Amino acid sequence: MSLNVAITGLHAADNPAPGLGVIRCLHHPKKWDGKIIGLAYDVLDTGIYDEGLLDHAYLIPYPNTGSKAFLERLQYIHQQEQIDVIIPTLDSELTVFQKIAPELKSLGIATFIPPKHITDRISKSQLAEFCESENIPYPETIVIKDPGELKAAVKKIGFPLMIKGVYYEAYTCKSMEDVHQYFELLRLKWGLPMILQKKLDSEEFDVCCVSDKNGDLLGAVPIRKTRLTDKGKAWAAVTLKNEQLMELSRRILKKLKWSGPCEVEILKDKKTGEYNLIEINPRFPAWIYLSTGADQNLPKMVIELAMDKTVSPMAPAKSGICFVRHATDLVCPMDYIENLTMLGELHYKSSE
Amino acid sequence: MSEIFKSEVTLSENGFLFDHGSGLTYTLNTTGQFIFRQLQSGQKSKQIMEKMLDEFEVIEETARKDLDDFFRQLNELGLIDL
CATH class of the missing domain: 3.30.470.20 (ATP-grasp fold, B domain)
Incomplete structure (x- = not known):
């Protein structure tokens, strides 16, 4: 059965998103029998220009724009391309996809993602609690909700330890000076809570x-x-x-x-x-x-x-x-950039 | 696979060893390859020792030391259970 699949996460720079790997899997061992629609957040998301991977590319709003704008854009793309399945591949967009999954389903667009109450259990600040309750081994972890808790937590865990932001980034600390430095850096970037974990x-x-x-x-x-x-x-x-x-x-x-x-x-x-x-x-x-x-x-x-x-x-x-992994340079005519910038979409000729 | 190994291991013809459990790789010299292949075919220490004396121009004391050293290294690397 021919299916049209839309995939996010097309930017493959020094921290590659998974979308391109997912698309290459779909084209393996032979070209996907259906349309591959790339959903990009930026005109320069690199994977858009890897010719042969995508049939169509569309810009979509960032998830923090809100689920309404996100859904409206997907509805428009669906009208153009009749999407059967969306595979989201980025952490930051999962919440919005969880929220709009029922609307997508009513449009005839399928997803297969875990519900929010399950992903909440494995968020960085909840994971230790899940492991504790289910007897899953994990490194000693303390969640810091207030800066006043930091000193006692460091004393309990000991050095070396990892300090982790609630969403992203983690640093190794070998001294209290390291702890203070990275705590401030992560607090300014991601806020609290923060996670201290024994470094094994x-x-x-x-x-x-x-x-x-x-x-x-x-x-x-x-x-x-x-x-x-x-x-x-x-x-x-x-x-x-x-x-x-x-x-x-x-x-x-x-x-x-x-x-x-x-x-x-x-x-x-x-x-x-x-x-x-x-x-x-x-x-x-x-x-x-x-x-x-x-x-x-x-x-x-x-x-x-x-x-x-x-x-x-x-x-x-x-x-x-x-x-x-192998970094390479992709070459494309200016009208690709123009189409995405001015129209928010790009259609490769082979699929017309 | 001989029971002495902790996980599946593959030794190529030219002495490249891959531990399928850990993903680590090693290179073995000729003597190491010889001993390793004996282990893979289920030979015990005493039998390997005898075959080493047949195969290499070496006195028993040296062969014993090489064999013990090799076993110790494999154990430290987590490849075998002594």
């Missing part, structure tokens, strides 16, 4: 998962990042065969009744060998194209789930498959 001497793993409406794991690709950027983003990785990672991921998603894609970040404590949950990102990771090499095309699975099809669990991911 550990190995870092990621598992990209998709589970169904009951939280049952249907597909998963565990990886080790083998090269990181200075922002801690994976620039190379290898797929694994690791039942402990799989079992922990399976248990976490079942406890949450998670539905949809996610990236589970896990640390293995070098001292104890224990696997600790540190974060769950409610979307595909930027490295998702690697899943095709591991024989687990998870974005295609999400489309089937969104279309209410019965989906069976996949065979375990193939281990020993690597990816290396």
Whole structure:
């Protein structure tokens, strides 16, 4: 069946968004049978210009513009392109998609994302509480709601520790001076609460998962990042065969009744060998194209789930498959930029 | 896979070792590859020692030391359970 799929997260610079990886998965092993519609926040979202990936590109308003403007724009795009499924790929837009999911459904646009009450449980400030209540191992964590709590929390956790903003950014602290410096920086940027977490001497793993409406794991690709950027983003990785990672991921998603894609970040404590949950990102990771090499095309699975099809669990991911990220220059005529700037849309000729 | 290994491991013909559980890779020299392949085929320490004496021009004391050192390294790297 030919389906028209719209995807967000098209900017692939030093912190690549996952949308392009998702699109490449849809085109694997052969070109997607239906339209691929890119939803971009900026004229210079790089993926728009990667010819062959998209059939159409449309600018959409930033989520903080409000759900009304967001929905109206999607309605317009739907009138033009008859969207069957939207795959959102950015943390910052998830709330608005959760909010407008019923309206999208009534328009005939399917999504497969976890509901808000579930994603709230794994927000940075709530994750420790979830782990505690469900007996999931995690590094000692204290949520700081008031600057007056900082000193006692640092004393309890000890050095080294991680200090994390409520939405983004994390820094390692080895002294009280570090704590004060990064606390102020994060407070000005993201406000409170803030998270203090024991820094483990550990190995870092990621598992990209998709589970169904009951939280049952249907597909998963565990990886080790083998090269990181200075922002801690994976620039190379290898797929694994690791039942402990799989079992922990399976248990976490079942406890949450998670539905949809996610990236589970896990640390293995070098001292104890224990696997600790540190974060769950409610979307595909930027490295998702690697899943095709591991024989687990998870974005295609999400489309089937969104279309209410019965989906069976996949065979375990193939281990020993690597990816290396590669930056390249894309060249395009000025009228591409002009169309997006003046009309907010771009239509590639091959799809006309 | 021999039970001594903690997870699946693959050793290529030219000595490149991949641990499927951790994602880590290692390079083994000729002696390391020889011992590792014996381990993969389920041989015990004593049998490997005998085969090393057959295969390499080495006295028993040196072979024993090399074998013990190699096992210690594999254990420290979390590849085997001693």
